[in-house]
Amino acid sequence: xxxxxxxxxARYRPEIEAEPAFENFEVPCRPDWVVLDALxxxxxxxxxxxxxxxxxxxxxxxxxxxxxxxxxxxTCATFLTDYLPGPIRIEPLSNFPIVRDLIIEMSDFMTKLxxxxxxIIRNEDLPxxxxxxxxxxxxxxxxxxxxxxxxxxxxxxxxxxxxxxxHFVGPAALALAQRYNLDSRDEGEAQRLEIxxxxxxxWGCTFVGECSVVCPKHVDPAGAIQQYKLKAVTEWFKSILxxxxxxx
Amino acid sequence: xxxxxxxxxxxxKWYRRPMSTYWWTKRWRYLRFILRExxxxxxxxxxILLLLLINSMGDEAMYAGYLDWLxxxxxVVLNAFALVxxxxxxxxxxxxxxxxxxxxxxxxxxPDWAVAAPNFIAWAVxxxxxxxxxxxxx
Amino acid sequence: MEVHSHDVLMIGGGGAGLRAAIAIAEVDPRLKxxxxxxxxxxxxxxVSAEGGAAGVIKPDDSIDEHIYxxxxxxDWLSDQDAVEAFVNEAPQELLRLEHWGCPWNxxxxxxxxxxxxxxxxxxxxxFAADKTGFHLLHTLFQTSLKYTHITRYDEWFVTRLLHxxxxxxxxxxIHLMTGRIQAILAKSVIICTGGCGRVFPFxxxxxIKNGDGMALAYRxxxxxxxxxxxxxxxxxxxxxxxxxxxxxxxxxxxxxxxDGYRYLQDYNLGAPQDKPVLRSMELGPRDRLSQAxxxxxxxxxxxxxxxGAVVHLDxxxxxxxxxxxxxxxxxxxxxxxxxxxxxxxxxxxxxxVHYMMGGVHTDIEGATPLLGLxxxxxxxxxxxxxxxxxxxxxxxxxxVFGARAGRAAAQFALEAAPPxxxxxxxxxxEERRLQEVFLHKTGGRESIAGLRGEMQTVMxxxxxxxxxxxxxxxxxxxxxxxxxxxxxIVITDHSHTFNTELTAAVELSYMxxxxxxxxxxxxxxxxxxxxxxxxxxxxRNDEKFLAHSLVVRSGDGTPQVxxxxxxxxxxxxxxxxxxx
Numbered sequence: 001x002x003x004x005x006x007x008x009x010a011r012y013r014p015e016i017e018a019e020p021a022f023e024n025f026e027v028p029c030r031p032d033w034v035v036l037d038a039l040x041x042x043x044x045x046x047x048x049x050x051x052x053x054x055x056x057x058x059x060x061x062x063x064x065x066x067x068x069x070x071x072x073x074x075t076c077a078t079f080l081t082d083y084l085p086g087p088i089r090i091e092p093l094s095n096f097p098i099v100r101d102l103i104i105e106m107s108d109f110m111t112k113l114x115x116x117x118x119x120i121i122r123n124e125d126l127p128x129x130x131x132x133x134x135x136x137x138x139x140x141x142x143x144x145x146x147x148x149x150x151x152x153x154x155x156x157x158x159x160x161x162x163x164x165x166x167h168f169v170g171p172a173a174l175a176l177a178q179r180y181n182l183d184s185r186d187e188g189e190a191q192r193l194e195i196x197x198x199x200x201x202x203w204g205c206t207f208v209g210e211c212s213v214v215c216p217k218h219v220d221p222a223g224a225i226q227q228y229k230l231k232a233v234t235e236w237f238k239s240i241l242x243x244x245x246x247x248x
Numbered sequence: 249x250x251x252x253x254x255x256x257x258x259x260x261k262w263y264r265r266p267m268s269t270y271w272w273t274k275r276w277r278y279l280r281f282i283l284r285e286x287x288x289x290x291x292x293x294x295x296i297l298l299l300l301l302i303n304s305m306g307d308e309a310m311y312a313g314y315l316d317w318l319x320x321x322x323x324v325v326l327n328a329f330a331l332v333x334x335x336x337x338x339x340x341x342x343x344x345x346x347x348x349x350x351x352x353x354x355x356x357x358x359p360d361w362a363v364a365a366p367n368f369i370a371w372a373v374x375x376x377x378x379x380x381x382x383x384x385x386x
Numbered sequence: 387m388e389v390h391s392h393d394v395l396m397i398g399g400g401g402a403g404l405r406a407a408i409a410i411a412e413v414d415p416r417l418k419x420x421x422x423x424x425x426x427x428x429x430x431x432x433v434s435a436e437g438g439a440a441g442v443i444k445p446d447d448s449i450d451e452h453i454y455x456x457x458x459x460x461d462w463l464s465d466q467d468a469v470e471a472f473v474n475e476a477p478q479e480l481l482r483l484e485h486w487g488c489p490w491n492x493x494x495x496x497x498x499x500x501x502x503x504x505x506x507x508x509x510x511x512x513f514a515a516d517k518t519g520f521h522l523l524h525t526l527f528q529t530s531l532k533y534t535h536i537t538r539y540d541e542w543f544v545t546r547l548l549h550x551x552x553x554x555x556x557x558x559x560i561h562l563m564t565g566r567i568q569a570i571l572a573k574s575v576i577i578c579t580g581g582c583g584r585v586f587p588f589x590x591x592x593x594i595k596n597g598d599g600m601a602l603a604y605r606x607x608x609x610x611x612x613x614x615x616x617x618x619x620x621x622x623x624x625x626x627x628x629x630x631x632x633x634x635x636x637x638x639x640x641x642x643x644x645d646g647y648r649y650l651q652d653y654n655l656g657a658p659q660d661k662p663v664l665r666s667m668e669l670g671p672r673d674r675l676s677q678a679x680x681x682x683x684x685x686x687x688x689x690x691x692x693x694g695a696v697v698h699l700d701x702x703x704x705x706x707x708x709x710x711x712x713x714x715x716x717x718x719x720x721x722x723x724x725x726x727x728x729x730x731x732x733x734x735x736x737x738x739v740h741y742m743m744g745g746v747h748t749d750i751e752g753a754t755p756l757l758g759l760x761x762x763x764x765x766x767x768x769x770x771x772x773x774x775x776x777x778x779x780x781x782x783x784x785x786v787f788g789a790r791a792g793r794a795a796a797q798f799a800l801e802a803a804p805p806x807x808x809x810x811x812x813x814x815x816e817e818r819r820l821q822e823v824f825l826h827k828t829g830g831r832e833s834i835a836g837l838r839g840e841m842q843t844v845m846x847x848x849x850x851x852x853x854x855x856x857x858x859x860x861x862x863x864x865x866x867x868x869x870x871x872x873x874x875i876v877i878t879d880h881s882h883t884f885n886t887e888l889t890a891a892v893e894l895s896y897m898x899x900x901x902x903x904x905x906x907x908x909x910x911x912x913x914x915x916x917x918x919x920x921x922x923x924x925x926r927n928d929e930k931f932l933a934h935s936l937v938v939r940s941g942d943g944t945p946q947v948x949x950x951x952x953x954x955x956x957x958x959x960x961x962x963x964x965x966x
Contacts, residue, residue, distance in 0.1 A: 014261035014883050018253070032625055032723075044835035048887045049879040053425075055592040058628045058719060060520055061429045070274065077722055097262035099563060100884045105262055110426070110540070118528040120487040132484045134496030138355030140489060147489050147521065151428050160278065163267045176528070183487060207344065208281045226348030258564045260883055 005029035005080055006087035007038055009050065012098050020098060024087070027080075035075040035090065036064050039102075052102040059216060062152035066102050067091040072154035072214045093157040109153060112169050116177035116195060121188025139184040146179035146224050148217040155211035155221050161204055168204040169196070171211035171221030178224040181231075193232065202228050283333075284340045290333035297327075342367040387814055388568045392420040392537065393799040394792075395572035397544050397557060397599055399423035400430030401519070401781065402763030403578035404526040405479075405788030406795070411533045413796040422539035422559055422570060424594065424889065427527045431580050431592045432784065435519020436631035436715060437503060438511035439781035441476035444500060447508040449473050456779060457957050459505040459671050460743075460772020461916035462932065463612065465953040468750050468768045472779075472786050479785035480512050488525040489514050491712075501712070502636040503778045505671035505964075507664050511778040516631050516715040522781055539570065543889050544598065546816045547575065547606040548809045553757035554606060555805035558816040562889070565882025567820055569813035573799035576752070576791050577603055577761040578784075581742040582900045584893075587842035588694075589739040590622055590629040599765040601896035603746040604903060608754045609936040611767040611950075613900070614907035614918045615743035617775055618851050620675035622738025624693035626723055630735055632777040634716050635668035637708065639701040641675070642732075643687040649697070653678040656965020666965040673774040673917045674964065676737040680851050691734060698732035705729070737851060741780065743771040743917065744907070747936060747950075752791025758798060762791035769934065772952075773916020824888050830876040834890050837875070838897070841868055845901055849908055854921045858909045865902045866944075872898060899939075906945035907935040928959050 004026045012020035025046055027038040036054055043050050052075075054064040059077045066075050069089050080088070096104035126133060155171035162168045177196055181189045196202050205225045212222040255261045272278040304310040317323065346363035394410050396403040399421045410419050423430065442452050452473045457464050484490055484498060491499040491513050503511040514521040530536055541562045548556040548569065556571035579599030583591025604610050620641070621630040635641070638661060643649045648658045648667065655674060656666035663669065679697060682688050688695035701709060701716070706729040709717050720728045745767035752760045752768070763784040770783060848861035872895060879887035913927035914920050933949035940946045 012263055013881065014263070015255045015881055019263060020265075043886075044833075047878075048834065048876075049881070051879075051884050051886045053429075055425060055429050055594050056431065056434050057593065057626065058434060059722065060517070061425075061431075061433050061592060063425065063429050094265070095267075097264045099260055099262060100881070103884050105260075105563075106426075107540075113528075114531045117532075119532045120485065120529075126485065128478050128481045128485060132481055132490075132498050135492055136355070136496045137492050137494065138352075139496075140492055141355070141357070142350075142352075144489055147524075148517075149524075150433075150520070151426075160267075160271055163271065180487065185485075185487060206281075206285070208278065209344070209347070210275075210277055210281075212347075213277065220347065223347040223350070226344075227350055230348055258566045258882060260563050 003029065005038075005084065007042070008087050008089045009039075009042070009102070010091040011050075011101055013049075014100055022089070029080050029084065029086075031081055033080050035066075035068055035073070035078045035080060035088065038080055039075065039090070051100050060150060062150035065093050065152040065154050065157070067094055067157065072157040074152060074154070074216050077216060093153055095157050095159065095163040096153070104153075106153060108166065109151070109156065109170070109173065112173045113151070113176065116169065116173050117188060117192055118173075118176045118180055120180065120183065120186050121191060122185070123187050133185045135184050142184075143179050143182035146175045146182065146219055149176055149179075149219045150217055152216065154214045154216065158210040158214040160208055160210075161206055165200070165204065167200040169201050171225070172219075174202060174205070174228065175219055175221035175224040178228050181228070193235065196228065197232050202232065205229075280340070283336065287333040287337035290330040291337060293330050294334060338371065342371070387810070387817060388566065389810065389813075390420070390568065390570045391805070392418040392570065392572045394419055394574050394576065394795045395557065395570055396421045396576045396578050397423075397602070398430070398578035398580060398763075398765070399425075399427030399527075399538070399540075400578060400580055400763065401432035401523055401526060401784035402765075402788035402791075403427070403430075403576070404523075404530050405785050406576050406578060406762060406792030407536050408526070408530055408533065409789040409792030410796040411536060413793055414800065415535065417796055417799060418537070419533075419535065420537040420539060420570065420572065422542045422544060422557065424541060424543040424562070424598070426540050427530075427538070428524060429594075430523060431595055432519045432523040432781075434590070434592060434629070435522070435781055436516045436629060437633040437636070438501060438513035438518045438778045439480055439522065439785070440503065440506065440511050440776070440778040441480040441782055442473065442510055443477050443480070443498060443512070444509065447510050451507050452476070452510060454957060455506050455665070456770060456776055457772070458960070458962050459776040460770070460774055461926065461962060462928070462954075462957075462959040463615075463772030463915060463934070463952055464770050465750070465768065466955040466957055467953050469770045470955070471750055472770045472783065475786045476782045479782065479789065483522060483525060483785065486525050486529040489521055491515065501633060502662055502664055502669060503776070504632050504635070504669050504675075505665060505776040506669075506778070509664075511636070513633065516633050516713045519781060543892070544602065545820060545892055547602050547759070548805070548812050549606050549756065549759075550806070550808060551607065554759040555809050558813045560820070560888070562884050565885060567817040569810065571805040571809060573802040573805065574758045574760060574795040576795050577746055577759070577765050578763050578788065579765045581764040582897065583739050583742070585841065585897045585901050585904070586739040586845050587839070588622070588627050588846065590619060590627050591739070596893040596897050597900035598893065598896050599761065600746055600903075601899040603754060603756075603759065603761065604899055604939055606756060606759070607938065608756045608759060609747040609938045610744060610903050611747035611934050611936055612744035612769060612773075612907065613742075613903045613937055614849070614911055614935060615771075615773050615916060616739060616849065616904065617672055617741040617743060617917050618676035618737040619672055619740035620679060620737050621699055621735040622740070623719070623724055624691055624696055624734055624736055627738045628719055628723055629738070629740065630699060630716055630719070630733060631713065632672075633713055634699060634701050636662060637701070637712050638662050638704050639668060639699050641668055641735075642698050642700055643682050644689045645687065647687075649682050649687065650675065650678055653681065654965065670964045671774055671776060672740075676851050677919060679737050689734070694736055696734040696736045699735045700732055701728050702730060702732070741775055743767065743769070743773065743775055747934075748791070750790070751794040752787055753794055758802065760791040760795045762787040766791075767934075773918060824877055824891055825880060825885075827875070827877045830874045832871050832874045833876055834887070834894055837868055837872060838894050841865065841894075841898060841901055844868075845904070849904055852919045852921050853908055855909070858905060861905045862902075862909060865898060865905055869898050869902065903937045903945050906947050907937055910947040911935060932959060
């Protein structure tokens with residue numbers, strides 16, 4: 001077992017540097033250490049100026065996504081020993097502007113998430129006093145997978161369509177839209193379809209499928225988008241073939 | 249000459265990484281995607297071949313010319329390529345079918361293979377039919 | 387200096403902050419609402435809660451039983467009027483979450499499903515597999531996006547409350563992206579910053595849980611309450627401190643020692659049965675289970691590992707199917723971080739710092755003694771949790787008291803005068819302080835990580851599961867010494883862009899204040915109750931200590947502790963009985 005491993009960490013200090021460059025750090029390579037532990041070791045013992053986001057260290061808050069040897073990963077769930085003998089190259093998530101070191105700018109995603117109306121839309125709300133909406137385990141299962149998104153943005157980093165066209169709504173936001181569309185309590189599909197059937201919505205996706213490969217929570221955004229395309233086409237045919245009012 | 253952007257206090261200076269034109273060479277799965285997209289050219293080419301075939305049928309001379317043309321070495325090579333890409337196209341798309349269609353039976357989502365399999369079965373049956381039809385004529 | 391103005395400002399965008407924001411939006415849509423959080427709201431630590439949220443919904447259950455479980459679980463230190471309000475409002479809050487789209491697990495007929503939980507006599511814990519906190523937070527966050535007039539200050543780090551000694555009127559915060567230090571004025575402010583587990587070395591708490599809001603309130607003169615009551619969760623994974631939810635035991639998991647023996651039967655928690663029995667054995671309250679671990683350790687019946695002694699959690703007999711359906715996250719975490727499959731192997735676990743029963747002293751509406759200052763969630767102490775919180779009461783608490791604090795703060799803002807101009811001078815003072823003490827500081831000898839490590843070691847040693855006078859007094863002087871040494875801290879990062887060394891330094895200063903308050907309260911309480919066990923005073927003393935500890939910062943900065951009687955209504959103090 002190697003004692004240490006080298007991390008090639010992308011550094012970018014906007015106040016003094018024009019562009020990012022790599023800096024090497026030698027860190028202990030302990031069997032239970034993840035990449036994030038190594039970064040914290042650097043911050044605590046070697047260079048306090050290294051900047052990165054992290055919080056829960058259990059793969060659920062979605063803060064610590066970075067490129068590890070070119071692949072988008074949650075660094076709290078990526079073990080150093082899987083990369084022996086090293087070096088390991090750590091970069092900020094692809095396809096996003098870099099704020100500093102390993103920190104990306106992600107407000108674009110926040111705007112897009114809000115844009116797809118990720119909340120329950122009802123024609124008429126049931127008063128709380130009347131109890132819960134009934135939802136069978138099967139109905140729950142229909143959308144559950146798409147509700148597991150932790151907004152870690154690994155899928156955006158893996159998506160070449162988003163890399164080439166920042167207007168593309170992107171995998172996570174589209175999957176979350178589909179999560180609400182499929183929820184038996186929701187009646188907002190028509191509203192969302194208007195937004196999602198624009199060019200930068202579902203039709204922007206060319207089904208590279210990489211988003212689903214890198215998703216740490218097995219959300220399968222690519223699947224969500226294709227299912228949505230199928231639905232949109234069916235709706236379109238219905239609107240052509242059926243007289244007004246015959247549609248549901 | 250591009251002037252370097254200078255930092256102004258309290259104004260973040262984001263660095264945007266340009267996306268390489270050759271991004272699709274960076275990962276096998278990206279390359280596979282590009283090949284899958286390119287394979288549609290083979291599909292188009294095969295359609296043209298079929299249209300030419302239909303056009304030549306009924307006229308002995310044209311049909312013989314068509315067959316001759318098909319036997320030219322460069323066309324044999326081209327069609328061999330097309331066949332490989334067609335197979336690639338078919339297999340990759342059939343394998344993607346379960347992702348696009350969440351088929352449910354009695355509330356449970358069918359496993360991926362159960363959605364993909366009918367496509368492959370239909371493909372095999374149709375191919376067998378074509379083979380039978382062709383061989384019958386021999 | 388740039389100044390922003392709002393009617394109500396939430397500090398913290400987790401479950402309590404978001405619930406409060408939505409409640410205010412519903413009180414009056416004209417109110418200008420703002421949520422300032424040092425992380426994007428969906429990163430908040432609510433996300434890590436696993437097991438569920440308690441609320442009476444099934445016909446075999448009753449409000450009184452939930453109240454009794456909570457009060458006895460809290461060793462009679464809970465304010466009973468608060469518990470009553472909490473239990474009464476719990477079901478409607480959980481239903482509201484259901485209406486907003488929370489993917490609660492369901493019965494076959496489509497009704498919400500409930501599971502058993504520690505210290506609860508009936509099944510009343512609503513759950514979304516074992517990612518309840520995650521689903522609850524994302525449901526709240528996504529629902530909050532509907533209210534476009536809620537202004538969010540994402541990744542703004544609050545460093546000070548602006549106040550005139552009587553009324554809080556806003557905050558000073560650093561916008562991390564630009565480094566700008568700005569004032570956010572508000573007629574009322576709600577602290578929703580969560581707990582402070584990072585004061586300890588081994589905790590389930592996220593990196594962001596530094597007691598920010600508690601320290602902010604404490605520095606502004608608001609009292610903290612019951613700071614000696616720190617909950618150890620009995621089942622954390624060694625090294626990482628990752629939580630293995632109580633739901634693993636509620637579904638039927640066993641705790642066994644190195645001999646494979648279900649040792650809880652030796653600690654007055656009932657007799658072992660194959661199936662889980664409510665309020666018994668593995669479904670006893672967390673304080674008792676963590677204390678039993680220490681006793682087992684002393685008897686030499688735990689298992690040694692490089693990361694300390696452990697016992698085993700055995701869920702193998704539940705079968706892969708049930709594990710995947712009800713507690714999939716347990717399996718995911720074990721596979722990922724321990725490289726073991728709990729469907730086939732034993733899970734090593736040890737007690738881990740998990741939750742702060744104490745917090746900013748509030749009344750039943752979330753109001754602190756300072757006008758215009760409110761608090762809710764783990765940062766607050768109402769108190770419903772008393773000396774020991776029952777699992778699955780905290781997620782419900784952030785909803786019930788988040789909404790209550792929101793409504794109260796909204797009402798206050800509707801009637802209050804706008805913030806006065808004196809606040810701006812104060813904000814400019816704060817900007818100068820941040821620059822002098824941190825941003826422009828050169829020299830120094832103490833490292834942030836070094837001081838933090840020392841503080842954590844002291845706290846674990848002296849304010850752990852069992853405490854005693856000598857160690858606590860030592861801790862008090864050690865923390866005071868660390869406070870002193872903090873002035874000599876080294877700052878190497880002088881950048882304005884996303885300066886995480888600056889935030890780490892300020893967070894350390896918050897934690898030192900919180901640690902100081904904890905030690906002071908623990909020293910003062912010369913009895914044993916719930917999570918506060920004094921080896922030198924092993925019994926509960928209702929005569930003297932049926933009272934909350936209130937700690938305020940005195941003029942010279944030292945903590946001063948006093949007592950405030952517990953509100954007792956219908957449930958007179960009695961013995962806590964489990965396993966019967």
